[in-house]
Amino acid sequence: MQIYEELQARGLLAQVTDEKEIREMVNNGKxxxxxxxxxxxxxxxxxxxxxxxxxxRLQMAGNKPIALLGGGTGMIGDPSGRTDxxxxxxxxxxxxxxxxxxxxxxRFIDFSDGKALMVNNADWLLDLNYVxxxxxxxxxxxxxxxxxxxxxxxxxxxGLSFLEFNxxxxxxxxxxxxxxxYGCNMQFGGDDQWSNxxxxxxxxxxxxxxxxxxxxxxxxLNSEGKKMGKTQSGAVWLDPNKTSPFDFYQYWxxxxxxxxxxxxxxxxxxxxxxxxxxxxxxGSQLNEAKEILAYELTALVHGDExxxxxxxxxxxxxxxxxxxxxxxxxxTEEDLTDDGIDLIGALVKAELVTSRSEGxxxxxxxxxxxxxxxxxxIKYVLTRDQLSGDGVVLxxxxxxxxxxxxxx
Numbered sequence: 001m002q003i004y005e006e007l008q009a010r011g012l013l014a015q016v017t018d019e020k021e022i023r024e025m026v027n028n029g030k031x032x033x034x035x036x037x038x039x040x041x042x043x044x045x046x047x048x049x050x051x052x053x054x055x056x057r058l059q060m061a062g063n064k065p066i067a068l069l070g071g072g073t074g075m076i077g078d079p080s081g082r083t084d085x086x087x088x089x090x091x092x093x094x095x096x097x098x099x100x101x102x103x104x105x106x107r108f109i110d111f112s113d114g115k116a117l118m119v120n121n122a123d124w125l126l127d128l129n130y131v132x133x134x135x136x137x138x139x140x141x142x143x144x145x146x147x148x149x150x151x152x153x154x155x156x157x158x159g160l161s162f163l164e165f166n167x168x169x170x171x172x173x174x175x176x177x178x179x180x181x182y183g184c185n186m187q188f189g190g191d192d193q194w195s196n197x198x199x200x201x202x203x204x205x206x207x208x209x210x211x212x213x214x215x216x217x218x219x220x221l222n223s224e225g226k227k228m229g230k231t232q233s234g235a236v237w238l239d240p241n242k243t244s245p246f247d248f249y250q251y252w253x254x255x256x257x258x259x260x261x262x263x264x265x266x267x268x269x270x271x272x273x274x275x276x277x278x279x280x281x282x283g284s285q286l287n288e289a290k291e292i293l294a295y296e297l298t299a300l301v302h303g304d305e306x307x308x309x310x311x312x313x314x315x316x317x318x319x320x321x322x323x324x325x326x327x328x329x330x331x332t333e334e335d336l337t338d339d340g341i342d343l344i345g346a347l348v349k350a351e352l353v354t355s356r357s358e359g360x361x362x363x364x365x366x367x368x369x370x371x372x373x374x375x376x377x378i379k380y381v382l383t384r385d386q387l388s389g390d391g392v393v394l395x396x397x398x399x400x401x402x403x404x405x406x407x408x
Contacts, residue, residue, distance in 0.1 A: 001272075002027040003061035009272055010265045012054065014191040014216040017201060022213050025186065029062025033186035034178055036121075036171065037105075038070035039097030040089075043239035044104050046229030046251075049297075050220050052108040053267055054188060059109060059116060066117045066184055067105055069098045072125030073170050094122075104238050107301065117182060121174050133173075140206045141169060141199065149195030168196045175200030179212055191216040220266065223258035238301050245302040246327045249310035252294035260289045268296040317393070317401055330407040331387060341387075343368065343380040350404050352396040362396055369395045 004023040007013050016022050025031040035051045037044070044052070055065040074094045089097075102118060109116045146152060146168060152160060175197075178184035187197050197214035204212040220228045229236050236251050237243040243251075255263060264275045270292075278289050291311065299307035313326040329350040335341055341349070344359040347368065353359040362368050363378050370382070371392045384406065386392050391405025 003057065003063075006272070007054075007057070011262065012050070012217050012266055014218045015194055016215045017198070017213050018211075021211070022186070022215055025213070026058060026061065026063055031058065031063040031186045032066065032182065032184045033058065033063060033188055034066035034068045034175075034184050035188045036068040036070055036073070036174065037101055038074045039094050039101055040074065041235075041237075042097050042100045043237040043242050044101060045238060046236040047220070047227065049229070049238070049301075050217055050266060051188070051190070052105065053269075053300075054217055055116075056108045057269075064116060065109055066119060066178060066182060067101075067109065068174060068178065069101060069118065069120045069122075071095065071098055071120040071122030073121055073167065073174070100239070119178070119182070121170075121177075124177050125170060125173070136207075137169060137173060137176075137203065140203055141172075146195075146199075152195075168199050171196040172199035172203045175212065176203045176207060179204050179208070179210070185211075186213045186215065188215050188217060191219050218266070220263075223256055228255075228259070228263075240302060240306070244327060245298055245306040246310045246313050248301065249294045249298045249307065249314060252297050253290050253314055255290060255293065257286050260286060260293055264289065264293050264296075268293065269300075270296060317395075326393065326401075326403045328391075328403045328405065330405060332407050336384065339384045340381040343370070343375060343382060344378060346382055346394060346404055347396065350394055350402040352394060352400050352402060367397050 001009065004027050022031075035055060037048060037051075055067070059065050071094055074089060074097075075091075098120060105118065111118060146165070147156070149168065152165070152168075171193075175184070175187050187200055189197055194214075194216050197216065201212045201214050204210055222228050235243075236248060238248075240248075252263070261275065261278060264270060264278070265272070268275075278285075281289055294314075295307050295311055298310050302310075316326050331341065331349065335345075335349060343363065344353075344356050347353045347359040347362065348356060353362060359368075360378050363375060363380075366374060366376060368375050370380075370386075372395075382392065382404070387404065387406045389405070391403055393401060393403050395401040
């Protein structure tokens with residue numbers, strides 16, 4: 001099975017401009033393709049994960065990826081999928097975020113010896129002359145057609161700023177520049193980017209008389225049709241300082257039964273034959289499939305060592321492994337009062353709640369346990385004896401927990 005057919009079998013492909021040509025190019029390693037990443041935060045997140053995996057798959061098949069950092073487009077903000085305007089960022093913030101992205105992308109993509117490129121569209125967008133741009137590009141965009149694009153239609157009722165209206169033109173101009181500077185003949189992106197991508201292929205055709213291609217990948221949705229990669233506390237980040245490897249592991253370990261096989265196909269590099277054998281798994285076997293998913297993705301992002309630790313910690317929590325690998329909060333003498341720490345204070349210290357009032361409510365509602373025993377007393381105190389040695393396991397709800405002990 002060649003790479004295009006594998007992408008189809010994994011359920012990754014959504015729309016293509018010319019299937020025959022694209023199949024021929026990627027299967028024979030002739031595609032120089034790009035995916036854009038706007039630096040809206042200082043870390044990539046699960047929403048970027050599928051794009052990074054796609055770049056890795058295509059590079060392994062001999063194609064050349066270009067990771068385009070949106071130092072220029074990030075100053076405008078993509079209206080796709082938004083009901084409001086993005087907050088504008090400073091130049092310094094955007095540059096910092098770009099630097100963070102570079103480091104994380106290197107885990108997925110091999111940038112050595114020119115096998116891949118990382119470029120920043122600030123290099124050409126920030127020096128554009130407005131009147132020259134209007135004359136060069138403006139005639140090739142129909143406002144009527146632009147307003148039919150899904151990313152604009154859903155904003156028309158609430159109001160679409162002229163700033164955001166230019167985003168499609170900027171993204172199209174990116175493709176036009178990459179085509180000329182680096183021979184980039186293909187653009188990939190999420191299915192919500194389709195209109196912007198078509199703008200680029202059309203601009204290249206009109207300005208240069210050449211063919212360029214676009215392909216969108218399926219959005220990562222759960223069985224309820226909602227985008228994956230979010231928790232109640234926010235996005236699931238690839239930066240270990242924002243989402244720990246353990247929490248990252250647990251996110252995938254806790255996906256719904258209906259989603260686990262889809263995630264294995266779309267996100268892991270396990271052979272399809274191995275995943276197909278899991279199609280008939282039920283009950284406890286699905287839990288095993290979730291462990292495989294969580295381990296594979298954690299290893300991909302954080303390395304095998306962190307994946308092993310996260311798996312051991314998760315098994316310890318559910319009674320099948322070593323508690324030494326569980327996330328731990330160490331206390332010092334300064335944290336204790338009269339040889340103990342009150343349970344609410346311990347919850348705050350362990351970052352299982354954000355405030356004492358939240359901790360109080362959690363205890364009163366029966367959502368807190370110590371070493372498996374539910375505690376309903378808001379005045380409960382953890383003693384020095386309890387905290388010595390291995391300490392105790394604090395749990396809030398079903399999925400938030402931490403071992404808490406005295407610092408040795």
